[in-house]
Amino acid sequence: MKKSLLLCMVVVLMLMSACGKSGGNKEAASPDDKDTVVVWTYPVHGTYEDDLKEMVANFQKEHPNITVKTEVLSWAEGPKKFDVALNAGSPPDLYFHSVDGTYVNTGLALNLDPYMTDDIKTDYLPGTLELAQIGGKQYGLPLYQFQWAWGGNKRILEEAGIDWAKIQQEGWTWSQFNEAAAKLTKTLSDGSKQYPLVTDGTSLDFIEVLSRNNNMPDVLDESGAFQWGDERIVETLNFIKGLLDKGYMPKETAAIAPAKRSDMFYAGQAAIISKAIPYYDVMIQNRNKDIDSGKVKGEKIDFVLLPVPHNDNAPAKTTMGAEGYIAFKQKNDKGEQHAKNTFQVLEYLSNAKAGNSSNELVLPFVRKSQADLFAGKALGSEETIKASAAMAKYIVNPVTLKLDTATAAKMKQFKEQVVTPNLQALYSAEKTPEAIAEEFKSKGTQMLGK
Template identity: 85%
Template sequence: MKKSLMLCMIVVLVLMTACGNSDKGASSAKSPDAKDTITVWTYPVHGTYEDELKGLVSAFETEHPNITVKTEILSWAEGPQKFDVALNAGSPPDLYFHAVDGSYVNTGLALDLDPYMTDDIKNDYLPGTLELAQIGGKQYGLPLYQFQWAWGGNKRILEEAGIDWKSIQQNGWTWSEFTEAAAKLTKKLPDGSTQYGLVTDGTSLDFIEMLTRNNGMPDVLNEKGEFQWGDDRIKQTLGFIKSLLDKGYMPKETAAIAPKKRSDMFYAGQAAIISKAIPYYDVMIQNRNKDIDAGKVTGEKIDFVLLPVPHSDNAPAKTTMGAEGYVAFKQKNDQGEQHAKNTFMLMEYLSNAKAGNASNELVLPFVRKSQADMYAGKELGTPETIAASKKMAENIQIPVTLSLDTAAAAKMKQFKEQVVTPNIQALYSGEETPEAIAEDFKSKAGQMLGQ
């Protein structure tokens, strides 16, 4: 009798445990209608993007009442570091606004989007645009627009110096031709200050990267993963920058110039040309001119000219371009397949036809047919800037990171942070010569890149 009672109790306990585990398994697999929260980290993509994003999120939540979207607008200065910390900790946001990066994929947390990509979505993207958010043939992001780096000029100053900016927009220019123009654009102003031919900031690598791409080097590594910044081409590029500093065509204090100071100098007429510039400067300066007319801002009104980056006399012109949009991530504590599906659904919504307003505001090429159709005839940029942007796009340099394996992409990023950045600062400040920097690149490449 006692044995029978004991047996019954064991059976009951086993059944209770099985039921409990079954309930636990059922609760961990979310149904499509279960409550879910998706986090989005993004940036002030353009002047009114925060309001635009609120509208898109509100409409999405109305269509999907079971999903709550939490957004955070990061600053361009501090946001990347905040994201890197979160990613390294295994807790990135579900969606992050950025170009696809091999180092993200290397963590194993970037979400492979291929299982969710329908033919309707694929066919809506214009040829060649989806590939700008792929690594190793796999889709890790949905582009919102094609970014484009350029230089920008003050039309008044260019024309006063006799610079044929229309020809430059159409035909490009070499380093020799730019140097000749810079000599004409550099002079003392009536107030005793200097008008420089060119101004850039001393805090980023955009300037050196644009110039190396215009000297036959797509990046520190090429698409095969081979080290590029170790021969005469890098010495020529560094020497070109040094010559602009030595001749006074760029400010001697370039190493200390922050992005805002660079813009202030351009607005004040203290620099004829600014690097880097993007087509969106056209819209920004149009709005600034309106504020000047309205008495909200003081200063000279500027007519903006979009200019291609000059190329080496011995290399073809290349335009730094790629795609920026949303990249999806899972977390170390994975929230399951339904959460991944919900994340992709929101991602696609934030990249839809209406979201094409970002391309329109930024005067950048659309990535989706539906976006181009929705904003046809509503272009915000001047015809000259739109035409110049399209012309430069003919010389697109596809980002090398899209061709590299994830380990090589991560090593290249580390090399730039630890080797290139301090050396470029040393070049600007006159502490190191182009030859010494080139040798340091070669030495450190051996140690860090194994080449």
């Protein structure tokens, strides 16, 4: 009898143990359990892939239970691949990008506030952590502060008598740019034309930076009020149209790809390129070295960082923000321990040594530890560093950081479906600025409720 009772108790315990390991009663993962954290990133700068490999190897030595699987995406195709994964509910654990309300709106962006320690918070320089927050919640950690500008060829500017040093420190208006553009337009010895400015026909950064320099922070302002529906957007579109009509930009701008834009600048066919970040200084320094060594053929260029010109009746504004890693969970949630592991990887990829990205890109550091580690090791020229600092005085941060996630998602959709095709129509002279502004207003009412 006693043996039968004992046998029954053993069977019951075995059944309870089996039930505890299945279904809704899944045991919580232990910090020592093996786990994999997936990271999707981009070739942030020339040596970033090597930096990333070293950081990942060092992290895994310190955390042998966590495998970090990285994939370096192309700038051209990466965003599409990520959007597909996100829409399917299976984004990577970490993705390199600026924090975006549309990502938060999916419900899959991971709120990092429970994992943020005081040591991490105090290491970030004032105002930088907020650049990865939506609605006051932390969804990522910045790696650097980005800064959008234009770039010039010093030789061409000086030959035309353009005081680029004064422009760097004092800025310039649309009228002053047009005056300079007239001097920069000429026919080259081979019969080709030298344009004052070249931009590509596929990106929105060109109209975004110009509209910000005409008192419009974005399609919407921080309160969600529609901006691109009055005389300011008509003025901005007419300024662009004027550049095309006067031959200050190529007539075929609509068909110019980003790579072609760069090729024209390198070939001396354009005095100024938009958009140029301070990192162009380092890129062109490296290109000049390759020309000296015979690896690359072409003319060496002395790079000049230039602010975006502003409307004569509007203040100068410099587009800035932050890029880094955003953390995500998946539709099939992998649990709290996986979230903690993801944050550990995120923090490691954003640490003091990760400040090399800011150093390489000639951009402001986001952490005190980064600034200390790379003090005195700046790669950019003194001219570029000073110009960047001067432009940073007129910083304007992305409005998406202040918008609710649903509104931010609608604004992104508006840009993709309305702004992009209309900008193409402007470049191709298929629509007037006034007609485009009217469509912005009507579509803004339909899509944004504004």
